């Protein structure tokens with residue numbers, strides 16, 4: 314079971330590393346196309362978090378403009394100095410959560426209790442406790458949109474899995490303007506760069522950190538493995554099982570020994586009596602939860618084998634069956650991570666299927 318959500322930090326920065334200028338007007342660093350990308354990211358998360366400073370400065374709504382998702386809104390405050398009529402609280406029919414240090418909770422609840430759920434975040438506020446509480450509330454994927462104090466806090470606490478930066482072609486040049494991050498002890502070493510993209514005049518960069526970086530590397534390998542699948546009229550999938558030390562225990566791909574083979578069942582069948590404590594199975598596609606060709610689903614094989622962690626890229630589209638693999642595994646207490654930025658590669662391997670768009 315996840316003890317915290319997958320945390321995706323997102324920011325748009327100037328060439329000199331600022332989030333905003335010092336004027337009263339909000340500085341738009343993203344261009345229209347990049348704001349659409351941010352909207353897509355928002356549509357794919359369960360909650361969006363900004364600091365109280367951002368609510369006071371920007372008065373954001375934090376809604377999905379395209380109407381495709383319904384993420385909850387989350388903020389952090391020590392002072393409780395937030396206006397209950399701010400857009401954060403008044404727009405969107407979604408849950409609003411305010412985390413405050415224990416000592417401040419009564420005051421914050423008095424001010425904001427009618428428009429939000431005020432939660433004790435520990436004394437002093439403990440980020441891991443906040444994240445554990447969000448996980449308990451069903452938040453699997455959290456997008457942290459800033460501002461600078463919040464990005465610094467999350468990154469220096471080592472709880473960011475993915476960082477998305479959009480660099481805009483402008484200088485701010487004001488010493489008093491908010492920077493992307495302040496000083497602190499950040500994760501050591503170089504981050505794992507997983508994507509760069511030109512979006513008009515903006516450069517988009519995606520990085521993965523820590524375990525998420527290891528997951529990204531292994532999942533790409535599983536996706537590449539699917540290229541070995543023989544021609545098929547069903548999904549072409551690759552799977553890799555690693556132990557707690559990230560050593561490969563077994564691999565498999567669809568149709569490896571028989572046309573009905575699924576990648577996960579092939580890999581699991583090769584495991585023998587390997588120690589699966591802390592093991593992870595990487596599968597390019599969400600493990601199936603029911604199937605026509607054989608009696609036991611891959612979700613059930615994973616549960617039977619006792620593999621505690623599952624990482625996949627693409628939610629199974631409702632082409633053959635209605636898949637509930639991820640939900641079933643989570644309900645059984647397994648940690649499930651989805652890396653949807655790799656789904657495009659899996660779709661390309663499955664271009665033979667009638668998938669629509």
Ligand SMILES: NC(=O)C1=CN([C@@H]2O[C@H](COP(=O)(O)OP(=O)(O)OC[C@H]3O[C@@H](n4cnc5c(N)ncnc54)[C@H](OP(=O)(O)O)[C@@H]3O)[C@@H](O)[C@H]2O)C=CC1
Pocket residue numbers: 323324325326331332333334339340342363364365366367368370371389390391392393394413414438458459460461462463464466491
């Ligand atoms: N370009 C971009 O992508 C973005 C830009 N921005 C910009 O960033 C700026 C705001 O950034 P910034 O001023 O750093 O503010 P933040 O949004 O990071 O919020 C900081 C506030 O969060 C609360 N907080 C932080 N840590 C704690 C803690 N440990 N315990 C309790 N409360 C805590 C405090 O609230 P309190 O003071 O109430 O106690 C603090 O003042 C704005 O100018 C905004 O426009 C913001 C988001 C994205």
Ligand SMILES: Nc1c(N[C@@H]2O[C@H](COP(=O)(O)O)[C@@H](O)[C@H]2O)[nH]c(=O)[nH]c1=O
Pocket residue numbers: 324325340341342343348351363367368371372373374375376458459479
């Ligand atoms: N200025 C800026 C961002 N600002 C973020 O967007 C929030 C406003 O959201 P909304 O009210 O929903 O439009 C704002 O508070 C801050 O978190 N984001 C970006 O990707 N690029 C940008 O250039």
